[in-house]
Amino acid sequence: NGLPILVWPQPGEPKVLLRLRINSGTAFDLAGKDGMTQLLADTLFPDPTTRQYVAEELEGRLHVSATYDYLDISLSGRASDFERLVELLRNAVVNIRLGNEEVTRLRDERVKQTQELSAAPTWQADRAIKSRLYGEYPYGRLPAGTPETLARAARPDLMLARDRFLHPNNSTLIVIGGVERNRAMRAFRQFLGAWRKGDAIVPASFRQPETPATSTLLVDLPGSTTNEVRLAVRGLSRADRDQTAARLLALIASTRWQAILGNGHTATARHDAHALGGVLTLSASVDTATTLKTFAAGREVLQNLAAAMPATTAELEKAKQTALAELNQRRAQDGTNFLAEQWLDAATYGLPANYDEAQAINSVTTADAQRVAARLLGNAPPVSVVVGDAARLREELSKLPGGIETPGTDTGVKTPTATTSPPPAKRP
Known part of the structure; x- marks a missing residue:
């Protein structure tokens, strides 16, 4: 299915690390819906007990992050539980659940977190300087979004992002630790073989930013x-x-x-x-x-x-x-x-x-x-x-x-309306 896999077997090592990177990030967030990729990352492992299970039962760690450039999943645990780790990865990217209730719950949690952060002067300054420098270009937005932009992100937006970006040929998978190559490949074929290859990789072609203001x-x-x-x-x-x-x-x-x-x-x-x-x-x-x-x-x-x-x-x-x-x-x-x-x-x-x-x-x-x-x-x-x-x-x-x-109480960030034509990448 076009998934590149890098394997470094370490015989005798009791632990194993899995890292999967989706090579499209928050730069592709729809206009006025900043943070939707971060919200999509939250939906990959929506059950909070999953992290507890990985930590306590598999003696490992689960972490998901999103940047302008990629969405990253890190899973580690005992090498003896390698197949279970790959199954968890499969459930996240192949069998991703995007139910209305789940998306709403995760969005509300993300909005609450962002509201708490947005009160800090440092957050306001970081948001304003990015917008001042890059305008509506993707780097003019905060990867995590704002309470207002996150509130606009809905289930259809996440489904669109999933269908455009969550593909094996737009990803890289790494396994390092106490798992032999043949065993690793068997598990990947079993659990990730059904992950469908994307028709095309969406290029990062954006409208160039305007010259910033000097005031x-x-x-x-x-x-x-x-x-x-x-x-x-x-x-x-x-x-x-x-x-x-x-x-x-x-x-x-x-x-x-x-x-x-x-x-x-x-x-x-x-x-x-x-x-x-x-x-x-x-x-x-x-x-x-x-x-x-x-x-x-x-x-x-x-x-x-x-x-x-x-x-x-x-x-x-x-x-x-x-x-x-x-x-x-x-x-x-x-x-x-x-x-x-x-x-x-x-x-x-x-x-x-x-x-x-x-x-x-x-x-x-x-x-x-x-x-x-x-x-x-x-x-x-x-x-x-x-x-x-x-x-x-x-x-x-x-x-x-x-x-x-001095724009009054405005932070200087131009927040497009939901009807604004989005500047993200065009399909080839």
């Missing part, structure tokens, strides 16, 4: 004493050979920004790479008196990296050490899942089969960092957002280049 968006949060500051530029895709350099540049920017603001404030920068592009985001939580300084310092850091003060050898080496430490920590926490993640990313993003993340980090030079900084930061000013008490901030922020925009 600073001020999201009003009356009474707030701490302000959330965001600066962002469009970044690079996961398959771009410069994305590692962009990641290291973000670490350098974070160090420089934090040094200017001092230890009393939290300031970070990160580069997130996706299938079709990415985001370099600077984030800070500061008081009202420091907000204008934070903006000015963040803009200065980005401008200097692109021209006047490129990354030094010492800064680049420190960033490499930080990135390698994070890499080694992920590997140490769960080496099997780390390896599976590397294999899956190679399949999802078209990376070389022998791609080595550590080698990619170590191979970045200062010339690479300067070239990529010019590529990311040299053409357009960063998009900016602040979430806080507008009455206290408006006068100070009006001094910023490009002025400010």
Whole structure:
């Protein structure tokens, strides 16, 4: 049925890991129904006792996640129970249940979770900066959606997503552990052989995003004493050979920004790479008196990296050490899942089969960092957002280049109506 399977038998190993990745994610959510792929992920294992069963009876773990680029299922347990694990996987993707009552219950639970998160200033700032930077492009939405967009997602929407994306030839399956290859293939033929191949894989072709506004968006949060500051530029895709350099540049920017603001404030920068592009985001939580300084310092850091003060050898080496430490920590926490993640990313993003993340980090030079900084930061000013008490901030922020925009209680996110023509991928 076209399902690629990667098997690494480890004779004598008492555990086994199954990872199935569907190579279509929340980027394909219908307009105005952000979070529907996350809701679809919830329906794969709708019974909450299933996770308890895997943990207690199979001595393993069940986890399902959804990103812009994929939907991922991770199942682990005793190797002696391998067939039971594959059966659970079959029930999720082949015999998926989308009953009205079940979908309604899961949607209500997801809406409640999102409502609790949406009250946080950090959530509002993250939502606003994505929308400000990418507009109605998929990366302008939160993968988990909002209470309003989730409430619009209905059973027919999930059935459409299932029929378009949940196919073996749009997936990759990995098994690592104490199961011989022949035994694994017998179980896969028995339980996944009936999984029907899709007629075509829906391509990720989206309408290109418009040029973002240059004014600073001020999201009003009356009474707030701490302000959330965001600066962002469009970044690079996961398959771009410069994305590692962009990641290291973000670490350098974070160090420089934090040094200017001092230890009393939290300031970070990160580069997130996706299938079709990415985001370099600077984030800070500061008081009202420091907000204008934070903006000015963040803009200065980005401008200097692109021209006047490129990354030094010492800064680049420190960033490499930080990135390698994070890499080694992920590997140490769960080496099997780390390896599976590397294999899956190679399949999802078209990376070389022998791609080595550590080698990619170590191979970045200062010339690479300067070239990529010019590529990311040299053409357009960063998009900016602040979430806080507008009455206290408006006068100070009006001094910023490009002025400010204060849409009242609006978070700056354009939420399309249900009748809006959706921008997701076209069928070939």
